[in-house]
Amino acid sequence: MEIIIQKFGGTSVADAEKIRQAAKRVIKTAEKGFGVVVVASARGKQTDQLVADALELNPNPPKREMDQLLSTGEQQSVSLFAMALDAMGCDAISFTGSQIRMMTDSVHTKARIVSIDGKRIRRQLELGKIVIVAGFQGIDEHENITTLGRGGSDTTGVALAAILGAKLCEIYTDVDGIYTADPRIYKDAVKMKQISYDEMLEMASLGAGVMHPRAIEFGKKYDVTIHVRSSSEDIEGTIITHEVPQMEGVVVSGATIQRDMAKISLVGVDNVPGNAARVFAHLAKAKVVVHDIVQTEVSSDKANLSFMISISDLVAAKEAVEQIKGDINCRSVFVRKDIAEVSVVGVGMRSHYGVAEKMFEALAEAKVNIDSITTSEIRISCSVDEDQAEKALKAICGAFELHKPAETRNA
Amino acid sequence: MEIIIQKFGGTSVADAEKIRQAAKRVIKTAEKGFGVVVVASARGKQTDQLVADALELNPNPPKREMDQLLSTGEQQSVSLFAMALDAMGCDAISFTGSQIRMMTDSVHTKARIVSIDGKRIRRQLELGKIVIVAGFQGIDEHENITTLGRGGSDTTGVALAAILGAKLCEIYTDVDGIYTADPRIYKDAVKMKQISYDEMLEMASLGAGVMHPRAIEFGKKYDVTIHVRSSSEDIEGTIITHEVPQMEGVVVSGATIQRDMAKISLVGVDNVPGNAARVFAHLAKAKVVVHDIVQTEVSSDKANLSFMISISDLVAAKEAVEQIKGDINCRSVFVRKDIAEVSVVGVGMRSHYGVAEKMFEALAEAKVNIDSITTSEIRISCSVDEDQAEKALKAICGAFELHKPAETRNA
Numbered sequence: 155m156e157i158i159i160q161k162f163g164g165t166s167v168a169d170a171e172k173i174r175q176a177a178k179r180v181i182k183t184a185e186k187g188f189g190v191v192v193v194a195s196a197r198g199k200q201t202d203q204l205v206a207d208a209l210e211l212n213p214n215p216p217k218r219e220m221d222q223l224l225s226t227g228e229q230q231s232v233s234l235f236a237m238a239l240d241a242m243g244c245d246a247i248s249f250t251g252s253q254i255r256m257m258t259d260s261v262h263t264k265a266r267i268v269s270i271d272g273k274r275i276r277r278q279l280e281l282g283k284i285v286i287v288a289g290f291q292g293i294d295e296h297e298n299i300t301t302l303g304r305g306g307s308d309t310t311g312v313a314l315a316a317i318l319g320a321k322l323c324e325i326y327t328d329v330d331g332i333y334t335a336d337p338r339i340y341k342d343a344v345k346m347k348q349i350s351y352d353e354m355l356e357m358a359s360l361g362a363g364v365m366h367p368r369a370i371e372f373g374k375k376y377d378v379t380i381h382v383r384s385s386s387e388d389i390e391g392t393i394i395t396h397e398v399p400q401m402e403g404v405v406v407s408g409a410t411i412q413r414d415m416a417k418i419s420l421v422g423v424d425n426v427p428g429n430a431a432r433v434f435a436h437l438a439k440a441k442v443v444v445h446d447i448v449q450t451e452v453s454s455d456k457a458n459l460s461f462m463i464s465i466s467d468l469v470a471a472k473e474a475v476e477q478i479k480g481d482i483n484c485r486s487v488f489v490r491k492d493i494a495e496v497s498v499v500g501v502g503m504r505s506h507y508g509v510a511e512k513m514f515e516a517l518a519e520a521k522v523n524i525d526s527i528t529t530s531e532i533r534i535s536c537s538v539d540e541d542q543a544e545k546a547l548k549a550i551c552g553a554f555e556l557h558k559p560a561e562t563r564n565a
Numbered sequence: 566m567e568i569i570i571q572k573f574g575g576t577s578v579a580d581a582e583k584i585r586q587a588a589k590r591v592i593k594t595a596e597k598g599f600g601v602v603v604v605a606s607a608r609g610k611q612t613d614q615l616v617a618d619a620l621e622l623n624p625n626p627p628k629r630e631m632d633q634l635l636s637t638g639e640q641q642s643v644s645l646f647a648m649a650l651d652a653m654g655c656d657a658i659s660f661t662g663s664q665i666r667m668m669t670d671s672v673h674t675k676a677r678i679v680s681i682d683g684k685r686i687r688r689q690l691e692l693g694k695i696v697i698v699a700g701f702q703g704i705d706e707h708e709n710i711t712t713l714g715r716g717g718s719d720t721t722g723v724a725l726a727a728i729l730g731a732k733l734c735e736i737y738t739d740v741d742g743i744y745t746a747d748p749r750i751y752k753d754a755v756k757m758k759q760i761s762y763d764e765m766l767e768m769a770s771l772g773a774g775v776m777h778p779r780a781i782e783f784g785k786k787y788d789v790t791i792h793v794r795s796s797s798e799d800i801e802g803t804i805i806t807h808e809v810p811q812m813e814g815v816v817v818s819g820a821t822i823q824r825d826m827a828k829i830s831l832v833g834v835d836n837v838p839g840n841a842a843r844v845f846a847h848l849a850k851a852k853v854v855v856h857d858i859v860q861t862e863v864s865s866d867k868a869n870l871s872f873m874i875s876i877s878d879l880v881a882a883k884e885a886v887e888q889i890k891g892d893i894n895c896r897s898v899f900v901r902k903d904i905a906e907v908s909v910v911g912v913g914m915r916s917h918y919g920v921a922e923k924m925f926e927a928l929a930e931a932k933v934n935i936d937s938i939t940t941s942e943i944r945i946s947c948s949v950d951e952d953q954a955e956k957a958l959k960a961i962c963g964a965f966e967l968h969k970p971a972e973t974r975n976a
Contacts, residue, residue, distance in 0.1 A: 223644035226637035233634035
């Protein structure tokens with residue numbers, strides 16, 4: 155029996171009507187002869203409510219107890235989902251993370267999966283049942299309940315697909331797939347039929363927040379085909395899969411905007427081994443997530459070191475930099491707020507020239523000034539003024555014809 | 566280290582303020598040097614809400630899934646309780662039924678406890694932690710979550726006291742103890758200092774609904790001293806314990822009313838072996854709970870058979886009786902509604918004469934007509950017209966001086 159994993163997020167199980175809708179979709183898949191394993195998140199705003207309940211009692215609740223509390227949200231969803239299926243005449247059974255031995259490490263609130271016992275799920279599938287698994291949660295070796303942190307339910311879905319050798323992991327969500335750009339900004343953006351894990355990873359971490367990078371990494375590592383699709387409409391979404399030859403024909407798959415960034419520049423730092431490491435170790439200790447880093451030599455013994463951070467990390471980052479400033483002999487510190495990063499992503503870049511040139515030309519024509527530039531093998535990012543970011547994205551989308559299906563673009 | 570179990574019901578953990586209040590009480594006990602194990606129920610109306618959510622999806626939800634759903638209520642309470650203690654600077658850890666291996670049979674929604682592993686709790690107590698255990702829930706041998714049914718959290722508390730050899734199981738509730746009679750009816754009723762398990766069992770099943778009979782039976786079986794007391798006031802409640810010699814000096818410990826009863830009388834039944842068994846087996850199959858049974862011979866081969874039931878079971882009971890009527894050659898069936906049962910309870914009855922006489926005299930003086938009479942070793946019950954029930958109770962309370970502390974009454 156071929157197995158399909160169907161993951162429903164919080165909005166897709168928010169109330170009785172939504173649960174019934176999701177259950178109908180599950181039954182349709184089961185009727186085609188597939189073994190269906192459903193992964194469900196907590197209902198709608200349930201998790202927010204529980205967090206509020208916790209904070210009312212304790213501004214800094216112990217993480218173990220937080221996991222104990224939050225995991226109830228998914229447990230409620232899965233039992234209700236099983237009841238809905240039963241009411242439709244369909245045999246179903248729900249499981250918590252504990253019940254399928256979803257073993258994790260003990261890092262509460264952001265645990266990592268260690269192993270899953272697929273036996274119990276398989277046995278129930280063989281009995282003809284639909285299996286509903288609570289996403290986001292596991293247990294450690296002492297039976298303490300853990301949660302997987304952001305994107306946890308996606309990760310549960312992909313991990314189950316891996317362990318059960320599923321044909322597909324379907325992620326049902328409130329968008330109907332991955333677009334070449336954010337359609338709220340670039341209204342001509344088109345839905346991609348498929349995208350590679352690497353491209354999706356770049357786009358996910360650049361803020362195209364449909365799926366959490368971690369679940370995609372998991373998919374890549376264990377070769378799980380992921381289908382991101384709409385929970386309200388029955389149309390094909392976007393397949394995330396391994397790179398296939400025709401993907402390389404497409405130079406740029408998509409473009410993204412990441413807003414609310416700030417840049418910190420350390421000017422005239424002593425250019426000696428270990429100084430950069432010292433800076434970023436210090437920032438990590440302050441829990442600042444550093445995005446792109448640019449270092450340029452300004453003389454034989456001095457360098458300028460810049461890095462991008464989220465504006466929300468700015469206070470912590472500035473404090474950390476002030477503490478370390480003397481140690482690295484930094485002459486001065488500049489902070490630039492109100493910047494955004496526009497990027498193009500595409501595995502085709504590996505084998506095509508001129509992508510950067512085309513991007514810079516498009517920005518120049520649109521009179522957008524580029525602050526700094528960073529690149530990876532399959533991505534080029536330019537930081538620009540926040541208030542020019544949308545104009546920049548539109549210009550780039552036009553230049554790379556992101557309003558057309560991939561196969562009809564001029565490479 | 567001596568251990569005390571403190572059980573808090575749903576109203577005692579209904580909101581943040583109530584949880585904090587309960588937590589303070591726990592800390593006070595811990596500061597006296599006791600190891601404290603808290604058992605908590607689901608918050609206030611949480612369970613009702615979950616039941617409503619379930620019924621919206623399925624009018625007849627599978628019992629396994631119902632248990633999976635409802636058990637989240639207690640899980641939320643215990644993690645929140647632990648957070649509250651942590652905020653007060655007190656080390657605490659919460660456990661689900663699964664985490665302390667509260668093993669039960671597989672009878673979902675009314676499972677019976679098979680065994681509990683006290684090791685994990687003991688280890689945490691030794692580490693100086695307060696342990697918070699989710700009441701009402703367990704797991705079966707396949708890790709399916711079960712619930713213990715009505716009075717389940719009381720039962721969890723008493724069972725933990727038994728397994729841990731606790732000095733005491735305190736039941737915190739919204740009344741401040743067990744009274745000689747319901748103070749809402751007999752305003753002069755006094756709180757009992759202590760009551761025996763057997764008396765409490767009679768009173769519990771007669772509707773003095775402070776504790777579920779099952780938890781009391783458990784206490785009796787495993788010799789657990791239970792202290793029923795107020796969660797809002799810091800005053801002594803009532804101790805439920807083994808019979809002690811001075812209890813026998815008290816003839817009548819308390820009086821109760823059980824309302825909303827009906828009596829079904831089968832007139833002229835063939836008085837042959839097996840007929841009564843046939844009737845009650847049939848009623849049991851129809852899930853009718855039968856209270857007192859009275860059978861009287863009316864001739865050498867005919868008998869009248871009466872039994873009391875709750876009015877809520879009347880329709881099912883009548884139907885069952887109609888089905889069996891022919892088999893037992895019953896001449897006619899009488900139903901009497903609007904009756905109540907008033908009872909006196911006391912272990913002292915075993916060694917005192919004249920209790921029944923005194924009760925009947927009191928009722929006669931109050932001009933209350935007695936419909937039928939049933940007795941056990943420590944109880945006498947009279948069924949009376951519903952609208953005479955309160956008058957009857959007051960008359961009995963007066964006769965047995967239930968407005969006075971036990972030690973000052975005239976035996």
